[in-house]
Structures are given as structure tokens and as C-alpha cells.
Amino acid sequence: LDGVPICVIVTDAERAPYYWNRSALLYAGIANFPEEFSRSLFDFVHGDDRGHLAAEWTTAEHGKCQFKLKFRLRSSDGSYRWHLGRGVPQLNDSQVITGWILSATDIEDQHRALANAEAANRVKDEFLAVVSHELRNPLNAIIGWVHLLRSGLDAAKIQRAVETIERNVNLQVSLIDEILDLSRIVRDKVRLLRRPIDLTGTVQSSLTAMRSAAQSKGIEIEWQNAGRPISVNGDPERLQQIISNLVSNAIKFTPGGGQVTVTLTGDGDEAKLMVSDTGIGIAPEFLPHVFDPFRQAEATTTREQGGLGLGLAISKRLVELHGGAVRAESGGRNRGANFTVTLPLLSADVQVRHDSGHQANLGARSLNGLRILIVDDDPDTREILSEILASHGAEVVVASSAHGAMAEIAESAPDVLVSDIAMPGEDGLSLMRRLGQYAASRDHRIITIAVTGLSAPQHRRLALEAGFEACLNKPLEPARLVDYIVTATSRSATPN
Numbered sequence: 001l002d003g004v005p006i007c008v009i010v011t012d013a014e015r016a017p018y019y020w021n022r023s024a025l026l027y028a029g030i031a032n033f034p035e036e037f038s039r040s041l042f043d044f045v046h047g048d049d050r051g052h053l054a055a056e057w058t059t060a061e062h063g064k065c066q067f068k069l070k071f072r073l074r075s076s077d078g079s080y081r082w083h084l085g086r087g088v089p090q091l092n093d094s095q096v097i098t099g100w101i102l103s104a105t106d107i108e109d110q111h112r113a114l115a116n117a118e119a120a121n122r123v124k125d126e127f128l129a130v131v132s133h134e135l136r137n138p139l140n141a142i143i144g145w146v147h148l149l150r151s152g153l154d155a156a157k158i159q160r161a162v163e164t165i166e167r168n169v170n171l172q173v174s175l176i177d178e179i180l181d182l183s184r185i186v187r188d189k190v191r192l193l194r195r196p197i198d199l200t201g202t203v204q205s206s207l208t209a210m211r212s213a214a215q216s217k218g219i220e221i222e223w224q225n226a227g228r229p230i231s232v233n234g235d236p237e238r239l240q241q242i243i244s245n246l247v248s249n250a251i252k253f254t255p256g257g258g259q260v261t262v263t264l265t266g267d268g269d270e271a272k273l274m275v276s277d278t279g280i281g282i283a284p285e286f287l288p289h290v291f292d293p294f295r296q297a298e299a300t301t302t303r304e305q306g307g308l309g310l311g312l313a314i315s316k317r318l319v320e321l322h323g324g325a326v327r328a329e330s331g332g333r334n335r336g337a338n339f340t341v342t343l344p345l346l347s348a349d350v351q352v353r354h355d356s357g358h359q360a361n362l363g364a365r366s367l368n369g370l371r372i373l374i375v376d377d378d379p380d381t382r383e384i385l386s387e388i389l390a391s392h393g394a395e396v397v398v399a400s401s402a403h404g405a406m407a408e409i410a411e412s413a414p415d416v417l418v419s420d421i422a423m424p425g426e427d428g429l430s431l432m433r434r435l436g437q438y439a440a441s442r443d444h445r446i447i448t449i450a451v452t453g454l455s456a457p458q459h460r461r462l463a464l465e466a467g468f469e470a471c472l473n474k475p476l477e478p479a480r481l482v483d484y485i486v487t488a489t490s491r492s493a494t495p496n
Contacts, residue, residue: 007104013097017041029076046072046080057087064089073104082111134175138168173475178310182293185317192235192321196346199230199271203264206243218256224263230271231346238318245311246275246339254279266345273341282330282337290328291316367394367485373414374398375405377423388478402426406434413444416485421452421463432466447488451476
């Protein structure tokens with residue numbers, strides 16, 4: 001038995017051990033058995049497991065049968081590891097127990113993996129409960145106000161209803177975007193559109209958007225910067241997402257009257273962004289998990305702050321994709337928190353692009369004189385897009401299928417096509433390919449825009465490869481659609 005790689009112990013009928021194999025001696029740290037061993041076998045079993053072992057052993061004695069159970073054994077260094085123990089009785093010719101052969105197989109790694117998996121499942125279950133709660137809350141407000149609108153309201157309450165519905169729709173969109181973002185990150189599907197940018201301007205833009213939320217809670221945002229460009233190679237939208245996540249997180253967990261300080265510096269070869277707050281802080285036991293997806297410090301039913309708790313996990317991965325790092329620090333409960341992001345700094349001679357936007361082309365965002373074809377199998381989408389575009393002066397025609405769209409194109413010769421991608425029968429990609437063949441034989445350019453609820457990067461890529469000039473995700477922000485049409489038609493009308 002000395003060659004067996006598991007612990008084997010042989011006892012007499014009174015449970016007193018008289019043989020330990022080499023593996024058992026080495027594990028327990030017994031050098032000279034039996035001279036140095038006079039204690040009970042139970043001295044090596046974890047105190048919480050002794051009663052269970054004794055009960056199983058006694059039951060096996062009465063039944064003259066084997067027993068099996070899991071328990072923790074103390075090793076030579078004093079630590080305990082989980083083992084799977086088995087006991088086999090030794091019977092004489094009279095079927096009397098004369099002793100026991102016990103074995104213990106180390107299952108610490110398996111036990112730990114199972115415990116981690118069970119903990120992960122609990123965390124995910126809690127997260128799904130949070131998702132259900134957070135998605136239902138905006139729906140509750142939307143449904144309630146829609147019900148009141150049907151019953152008739154005065155002008156002031158109608159305005160309040162519109163504002164509340166819009167706010168809750170935007171909240172739902174942000175929640176869904178967070179879930180989709182995390183899904184893409186987990187599947188390593190996030191792709192950055194990087195270019196040299198001035199991080200100072202990006203931070204300032206983010207803070208401008210966040211100030212109203214801070215002011216509504218009476219929180220002061222202090223902005224400290226080097227007073228010069230801090231250039232990095234990054235994706236502007238993703239960097240703004242990182243900054244917004246960190247600042248909104250600070251605002252969320254800072255009580256009224258508190259302060260959020262945002263500091264940007266360039267130190268050596270690193271750009272350093274610090275977001276500090278005077279908020280509720282982070283408990284020491286939760287600090288190592290603050291960037292874990294699906295983890296929240298508060299219980300599902302008693303937490304004071306809303307949201308899915310995905311923003312920090314998403315931000316961490318986006319920072320890492322930029323070649324940077326992020327860390328969290330806190331002195332504990334009610335002592336605030338500090339988040340620090342470091343990114344590789346570009347050399348001073350790299351030309352930084354400053355986006356001036358296309359506001360000059362927008363004017364009053366008039367679509368007068370444009371005939372726009374809307375193609376979507378969903379009648380509600382066709383109706384609302386028609387109303388939006390018509391309210392800006394466009395002449396709108398509609399089709400519910402790719403086949404109907406081709407007939408409408410031949411008849412009305414639209415200037416702009418706004419088409420869904422996922423449609424029954426023939427999708428928008430097929431429509432675009434047919435339109436390409438049709439337009440090749442005619443001297444009439446149609447500006448083409450895809451709209452879709454399929455938000456993965458590959459769907460955008462497929463739309464652009466099929467020939468669409470732009471791909472916008474549902475739910476559409478009306479101003480963004482109108483702005484794009486104005487810009488595209490102005491660009492199209494400008495001579496080369």
C-alpha cells in the first residue's frame with residue numbers, strides 16, 4: 001500500500017490506527033509511526049466534520065457495510081484540504097468486524113472548482129433578478145403614462161408624460177446596450193476604431209453631459225487637468241464610454257452635497273485619469289470583485305442604487321483593449337473611492353485629430369424637397385419613421401418588403417432609402433444588392449441607410465459590404481437619423 005498515491009489507514013475494531021501508508025504519513029507529517037502517534041484519527045479531521053464522520057462510521061458498523069463521505073483533513077502545514085473518504089470493514093469467518101481499511105483521496109481542487117461554479121451561478125441568478133427589476137421599472141412608468149394619455153390629460157401633464165416616457169426609454173436603451181456590450185466583450189467581439197485624439201477634450205465633453213445629473217443631487221464636479229493636450233491612440237466613443245461609466249458611478253454612489261473630482265495628467269509615457277469621490281466607499285471584502293461582471297455589493301432586494309452593475313466590468317475590458325490598466329482604491333465604508341485609468345501616451349509630434357463635427361451642414365435640419373423610401377416589415381416602425389421624416393419636410397413613401405421596395409423605387413425614384421435589414425422572405429442585404437444592379441443602369445443616385453435591431457459588429461459590416469452607406473441601430477434616435485440624411489444629401493450635392 002505504500003506505493004498507492006492516496007492516504008490509506010488501517011485500524012482495529014476499536015478504530016485505533018495501527019498502519020498508515022507512506023502517502024498518509026507524508027500528508028499528516030508523521031515521521032516515525034507508531035512511536036510519534038498516540039492521538040485519535042479524529043484529531044486530524046476538521047472539527048466541523050468529526051460528528052458527520054463518526055455518525056457514518058457508526059452506521060456502517062451496525063450494518064457491517066462500507067461507508068463513504070467528504071471531510072477535511074489537516075495536512076503537515078496545518079491547513080485543511082477536502083478529501084473523499086471510504087471505509088471498508090474487515091470481517092472474520094464469524095462475520096465479526098476485526099478492523100477497518102480507510103482511504104482518503106484529495107479532492108480539494110474539485111471541491112473548490114465546484115464551489116466557485118456554484119457561487120458563479122448564484123451571482124448570475126442574482127444578476128438576472130436585477131435585470132428583471134431594472135427592465136421592468138422603466139416599462140412600468142411607460143405603461144402607466146400611456147394609460148393616462150389615453151384617458152386625456154391637460155397640456156402640462158402631457159408634457160410631463162412625454163418627458164417621463166422619453167427618460168425611461170433612454171434608460172432601457174442604456175440597460176440593453178450594457179448587456180449587449182458585455183456579451184460582445186465576453187465573446188471577444190469588440191473592435192476599436194482607434195486614432196490619435198486629445199483625451200482632454202474627450203473628458204471635457206463627457207463631464208458636460210454628466211453635470212446635470214450631478215447638479216440634480218447637489219454634487220460638485222471638480223475638473224483638474226494639465227492645461228495642455230493629452231494625446232492617446234484610442235476609439236473616441238469607447239473612451240467617452242469609459243469616462244462616463246466612471247463618473248456616473250461616482251455620482252451614483254456619492255450622497256447629496258458631496259464632490260466628484262476628475263483629474264487628467266500626462267506623466268512620462270502614460271496618460272493618467274483619476275475619478276475620485278466622497279461617497280459611500282467600497283467595503284474591503286468587495287474591493288477585489290469591483291470589476292467582476294454580475295457582482296454587486298448590495299443585496300438584490302435591499303440595494304439603494306439602480307443599474308445592472310456592468311459598467312465597471314465593461315470599462316475595465318475597454319481600458320485593457322486600449323493597452324491600459326484600471327484600478328480601484330477605497331478606505332472602506334463611507335470613505336469614498338478612487339478609480340485610476342492609465343493609457344499609453346502618444347509622443348508630442350503625433351498629429352491629433354480634432355472633430356469639428358458637421359453642425360455647419362445641419363442648419364434647421366430641413367428635409368424639404370427629399371423623397372424618402374422607408375422599408376420595414378413592422379408597421380409601427382414604418383409609421384413612426386414616416387411621421388418623424390415628414391415633420392422635417394420630407395415626402396415619404398413606404399414599403400413593407402424588399403419586393404415592394406423595388407416596385408416603389410421604379411415608380412417614385414426616391415432620393416433616400418431607409419431600410420430594415422432583418423425582414424421575412426427577402427432581407428435588406430438582398431434588397432441592397434438588387435438596388436445596386438438596378439442603379440447601375442440608371443443615372444440616379446440613392447442614398448442608402450440601413451436600420452437594424454441586430455447590433456453586433458458583423459451585422460454592421462455585412463450591411464456596409466452589401467452597399468449601404470450607413471448602418472444605424474434600433475431604437476433610432478430621430479435627430480441622429482435626420483442629421484445623417486441632411487449631411488449625406490449635402491455632401492452628395494457638393495461638386496467634386
